Amino acid sequence: MAAIDDLVAQVKDPALRARLGMEVKKLKARKHFGLVFEEHLPECTLLYDVPVQKEALVARNGNADDLWHVLDMQGGEALCQKYHGQEQATIPVRELTTAAEFGESIYPYLEPLDTVENAPDSDLWHTVIEADNYHALQLLTYAYAGKVDCIYIDPPYNTGAKDWKYNNNYVDGNDQYRHSKWLSFMKHRLELAKRLLNPRDSVLIVTIDEKEYLHLGMLLEDMFPEARIQMVNIIINKNGVARTNEFKRAEEYAFFVMFGECAPSEMKTGVYSTFIDENDLHDEQEDVRWERLLRGGSNSLRSDRPNLFYPIYIDEHEMKIAYIGKAIPRDVDWHTVENPTKYRAFWPIRPDGTEATWRMQPSSLKKKIEKNLVKIGSYDKRNDRYTILYLADIQEERIKKGDIVITGYNDDGSVTVEYAKAKKSIPTTVWGGSMFSASEFGSKTITKVFGDKRFSFPKSFYATELTIAPFVKNKPNALILDFFAGSGTTLHAVNLLNASDGGHRRCIITTNNEISNDEAKAFAKQGIKRGDAEWEAHGIARYVTWPRTVCTIEGHDINGEPLKGKYLDSERPMADGFPANANFFHLGFLNKTAVSRGTQLEKLLPVLWLKAGAVGKCPVQLTDEHFLLLPENKFAILTDVRYAHEFVAAMAGQDYRVAYIVTDYEPEYRSIRHQLDVPQVYQLYKDYLSNFAINTGRA
Numbered sequence: 001m002a003a004i005d006d007l008v009a010q011v012k013d014p015a016l017r018a019r020l021g022m023e024v025k026k027l028k029a030r031k032h033f034g035l036v037f038e039e040h041l042p043e044c045t046l047l048y049d050v051p052v053q054k055e056a057l058v059a060r061n062g063n064a065d066d067l068w069h070v071l072d073m074q075g076g077e078a079l080c081q082k083y084h085g086q087e088q089a090t091i092p093v094r095e096l097t098t099a100a101e102f103g104e105s106i107y108p109y110l111e112p113l114d115t116v117e118n119a120p121d122s123d124l125w126h127t128v129i130e131a132d133n134y135h136a137l138q139l140l141t142y143a144y145a146g147k148v149d150c151i152y153i154d155p156p157y158n159t160g161a162k163d164w165k166y167n168n169n170y171v172d173g174n175d176q177y178r179h180s181k182w183l184s185f186m187k188h189r190l191e192l193a194k195r196l197l198n199p200r201d202s203v204l205i206v207t208i209d210e211k212e213y214l215h216l217g218m219l220l221e222d223m224f225p226e227a228r229i230q231m232v233n234i235i236i237n238k239n240g241v242a243r244t245n246e247f248k249r250a251e252e253y254a255f256f257v258m259f260g261e262c263a264p265s266e267m268k269t270g271v272y273s274t275f276i277d278e279n280d281l282h283d284e285q286e287d288v289r290w291e292r293l294l295r296g297g298s299n300s301l302r303s304d305r306p307n308l309f310y311p312i313y314i315d316e317h318e319m320k321i322a323y324i325g326k327a328i329p330r331d332v333d334w335h336t337v338e339n340p341t342k343y344r345a346f347w348p349i350r351p352d353g354t355e356a357t358w359r360m361q362p363s364s365l366k367k368k369i370e371k372n373l374v375k376i377g378s379y380d381k382r383n384d385r386y387t388i389l390y391l392a393d394i395q396e397e398r399i400k401k402g403d404i405v406i407t408g409y410n411d412d413g414s415v416t417v418e419y420a421k422a423k424k425s426i427p428t429t430v431w432g433g434s435m436f437s438a439s440e441f442g443s444k445t446i447t448k449v450f451g452d453k454r455f456s457f458p459k460s461f462y463a464t465e466l467t468i469a470p471f472v473k474n475k476p477n478a479l480i481l482d483f484f485a486g487s488g489t490t491l492h493a494v495n496l497l498n499a500s501d502g503g504h505r506r507c508i509i510t511t512n513n514e515i516s517n518d519e520a521k522a523f524a525k526q527g528i529k530r531g532d533a534e535w536e537a538h539g540i541a542r543y544v545t546w547p548r549t550v551c552t553i554e555g556h557d558i559n560g561e562p563l564k565g566k567y568l569d570s571e572r573p574m575a576d577g578f579p580a581n582a583n584f585f586h587l588g589f590l591n592k593t594a595v596s597r598g599t600q601l602e603k604l605l606p607v608l609w610l611k612a613g614a615v616g617k618c619p620v621q622l623t624d625e626h627f628l629l630l631p632e633n634k635f636a637i638l639t640d641v642r643y644a645h646e647f648v649a650a651m652a653g654q655d656y657r658v659a660y661i662v663t664d665y666e667p668e669y670r671s672i673r674h675q676l677d678v679p680q681v682y683q684l685y686k687d688y689l690s691n692f693a694i695n696t697g698r699a
Contacts, residue, residue, distance in 0.1 A: 035218035110585035110606035119579035130541035131587030137192035235432035264470035297555030297577035298562035308357035375414035464493035485509035513539030
């Protein structure tokens with residue numbers, strides 16, 4: 001109806017316009033049962049990196065509601081005709097931005113912007129994408145259709161606020177239902193989300209407030225009839241937030257849409273329902289945490305603490321520490337230190353060669369070993385190194401108190417332990433306690449990182465962790481997606497979850513790069529427009545989401561100072577960061593013809609890396625004219641089919657997951673595919689182009 005209202009308003013004849021208006025009014029008066037909303041005119045995304053061309057759809061002055069079609073272009077000016085209208089105007093090209101409507105075929109690529117690598121010995125990489133989330137979802141359906149384990153989103157609550165997180169005002173003046181624009185917005189994205197989720201075992205989690213929870217619930221019921229849906233009440237502010245002429249709001253809601261065999265696991269009972277202080281929380285953990293002896297994060301280099309730089313000699317037959325050396329002076333090259341034993345010497349050296357430190361002095365480590373509180377962990381074959389683990393002092397104290405009990409001993413003599421009071425059950429549908437406090441672990445966390453409140457109403461990262469945990473705690477390799485990333489809370493939560501149980505879960509988050517309404521007005525007065533460096537630097541993705549990701553992984557604030565405090569699930573200092581890696585991309589758009597001609601392969605490398613599972617550091621350059629072998633990334637590309645024999649031979653016996661073959665000739669593709677012992681083989685560029693030609697957002 002809103003679309004019809006827009007069209008009626010454009011009728012020139014007053015009498016006809018009035019008559020049509022009356023008929024439309026009669027249609028609106030009809031009663032309906034259930035969820036009723038008006039499908040709005042297609043959404044429009046501005047493509048700032050796509051040049052304005054003849055016959056293109058464009059927006060004037062960056063306004064997505066002021067759309068035109070380009071009829072002709074000459075001398076820096078464009079003759080345009082109003083979208084859904086007859087009005088024509090000559091507009092300077094510099095005032096126009098290419099636009100794409102909902103449902104149009106798009107051909108996306110990922111432009112690398114930055115990386116953070118705090119676990120060079122790990123092939124696990126998270127992904128942060130700066131993009132309109134609709135087009136990001138289109139890209140992700142190419143890479144991960146039916147493969148996502150958990151989608152967690154915190155969409156705009158339709159309050160009318162105009163913050164920079166999203167344009168939060170989705171109420172249309174012509175919308176008699178007052179919710180249609182928001183519901184259309186959500187429906188378009190949920191249609192794509194449905195294609196991403198694993199139908200056999202996955203969950204969609206959507207948080208919302210009281211303004212839209214009824215409409216959202218009905219939309220979910222309508223869109224996902226095959227799923228089981230439950231709503232949970234979450235107390236996020238025990239004191240409540242005042243609302244004019246209304247009760248204070250203390251809670252929000254979370255819908256859980258469960259597919260196939262998906263079901264919540266048993267969790268520690270107290271965490272979801274009572275106030276938990278730092279001591280009580282340890283009783284609620286799944287496993288007693290063993291800490292890594294190699295120090296990470298800030299203040300962890302040899303130059304920072306030279307007295308913590310010494311060799312540890314490991315008996316690889318007995319798999320235990322046989323001898324501990326002494327710290328060496330700062331100016332001594334450790335390569336020159338003589339080994340007085342028959343065992344292998346291990347220094348606190350990171351895989352990238354950085355000289356780091358151990359967490360304790362030799363004398364303290366010896367005492368831990370005597371108490372059987374140290375053990376050799378996993379072996380990293382690629383870097384030929386071991387992980388050395390120990391029970392921290394706080395865990396040792398809890399053993400003395402009886403809160404942690406020794407249940408046995410490993411072959412190397414180290415203890416096996418568990419919490420004495422652990423109680424588990426399926427959480428109820430009402431959650432609360434300090435862990436869910438948006439103020440304590442949302443706003444204050446942002447302030448710790450940035451020194452200011454540059455993001456409004458962030459979620460508690462503990463709340464996000466506890467919300468997804470019942471569904472991924474038994475999936476250590478889960479793929480988790482958040483396409484309303486905001487400040488980056490979900491990625492923070494996944495890193496925390498991985499650190500707590502040694503998981504290898506991968507997270508993808510997407511966010512736009514919007515700025516606040518006030519900043520947009522101020523920039524406009526200065527002649528600064530979207531796409532300019534200063535504007536982009538203040539957008540949410542580059543000003544909040546990515547910096548928070550880097551800071552929390554590396555363990556420092558925006559100024560490089562160590563983060564203060566500890567995470568409540570362990571004695572892990574926030575300054576230690578997380579052993580994690582992440583890539584930051586901007587989503588751009590390619591010309592279909594250029595792709596089909598094979599001139600865009602290098603730009604498509606990050607997309608192909610993503611589709612192959614995002615294993616290892618993302619490649620950004622082609623290194624061979626005929627084929628590209630990337631064993632560390634688990635994929636390979638045959639660019640010249642004349643070298644198919646060599647390509648197949650080079651891949652034989654190797655652990656590749658994906659192969660891409662560049663050819664337009666179907667029999668040739670099938671022949672080469674038949675020769676490859678690889679789980680997944682794709683034909684470029686047919687596979688890529690056909691996906692986006694049909695990928696118009698319709699479920």
